[in-house]
Amino acid sequence: MKPPRALWVPFILGRPLGQPNDPAFQRRVLRGALDLLECPVSAVPILADHPEEADGGVEMEGLACPVNYAPIEHDGSLANRLADEITSLSVWYDLGFERSGRTVFGGAGMTITEIAGAIVAAIDGDLPGPTTELSVGNTLRLAGEDLKAWVTEAANAQPGEMSAYALKAWFWTQTVAGEALLAAYEASKTSDNKSWRNQAPILIPAELR
Template identity: 35%
Template sequence: MGVLSQYIERPVSERGAGIATVQISLIRPVSEAVKPPRALWVPFPLGRPLGPPNRPDVQIDVLRQTLALVDQGAAPALLDYPDIIEDEALGEEGWSCPVIFPSLEPITESDSLKVQLRTEVQLLRPWFDEGRRSRGRTTVGISGKGPDSIDDMLQVLVDFSAGADITVPDIFAHPMPRLLRFLTADIKAFYFEAVTAKPGAMLPDSDTLEEWFFLETMAGDVFYQVREKLVSADMLVLIANGLEDDEIDTRLVLNPGTTAQVAEEVVRSSGLSRELFKVSVEDFQEGLVGRFARSIVPIMMRDRREERAKLAKTF
């Protein structure tokens, strides 16, 4: 956007529009490098450029200060929004998950895992309903199904993690494995909306929510298992096409040395379905290999699954 705004502000004689622009910056080093004509840097996490939810006073103030930059004569101009939100929240109750889950230990047996997941959903459902009531909305539904189908969504993930089953249940319309992307988005939305519904509690930042979900819930562990199946299929396709280990790491956005460490085990016991291989081959041929695996687990959490076992021992 910063580069685009430079073109928009160019005079008409230089094939620009001659229109003043303003923008909100979430990553200051990027804005410093790009040098947009006028930008307001805000100290909020990605996805919340206007500030925390349920704070219209802050959100309106951010908009006002951003629009006021149009009066800045000198460009480029990068101003900082004052970080006053944290001080106002000190008197609030600190955030914590409003429910206590029975166990952190992952269970590999499919039926037992499904029971644990149903328990999580049942414990979170009252808080989800409270959050939807207070907010007047929910973001669950990108898969085409609502919160009443969270159990079904998790069952699809469990079946896929067990045998890379890409059969699409009758209740869903999207094809596999694309459906996985939509299901994981809806499941995370359900969990996040539930645990942030406690009245009076300080809202956690996005990193805290991600850590809670992937390290403390069974659903988070299933996400890891789903990603491993997708990565394994893509890795085998790349190996079969003669790519070197370091290039495979780059293509699949893995830590350096990952392919060299796990490739032999993946080849020996992949546990993958023929149908999933076909999808990975098609993605490779179209230059899209790894697209589904990247959408399941965020980068900051991809290499932290082993922390679950350490966390479980502390309880």
């Protein structure tokens, strides 16, 4: 087996074509890769460099933490604060879905409310049962990924542009969802369930474990 021709691109992990919603930019990347097929065999580079940088999104402007200004009528527990956050962000998630016609949410097959409940329950050591296809750990991991997707899609629908780095920092330091996932990860360390102990770290960026 021979290795493929390869184009190196200077874009952040997760964005191999460089810039979302920029067809001209993406086509230049594709052309850079596919044009390697036109190189004479004797002259194919081991690794060609793509010359164009992507901006990765400008720094965040206008993205607001979800703040519920309604009178607090609960005990401030994580479960209630997460429910508040979801309520506050729902209008933005719905708007994003309405505008783009797509969502990547849904891998776990649960509603966002069910997911919030499952994550909070897992923090308290109350784990869901396994399904025929998925272990407990995989079920909760997919639920966690859905929670991340739902919250970041809602944030992306808000006015203002944001960089991927800023959005990641926002999620993990300023949202209740991020707080809940970090708490679930901490709780998993002493869980009796091996699949959950194995899967929980995968929800958390390496630098935050």
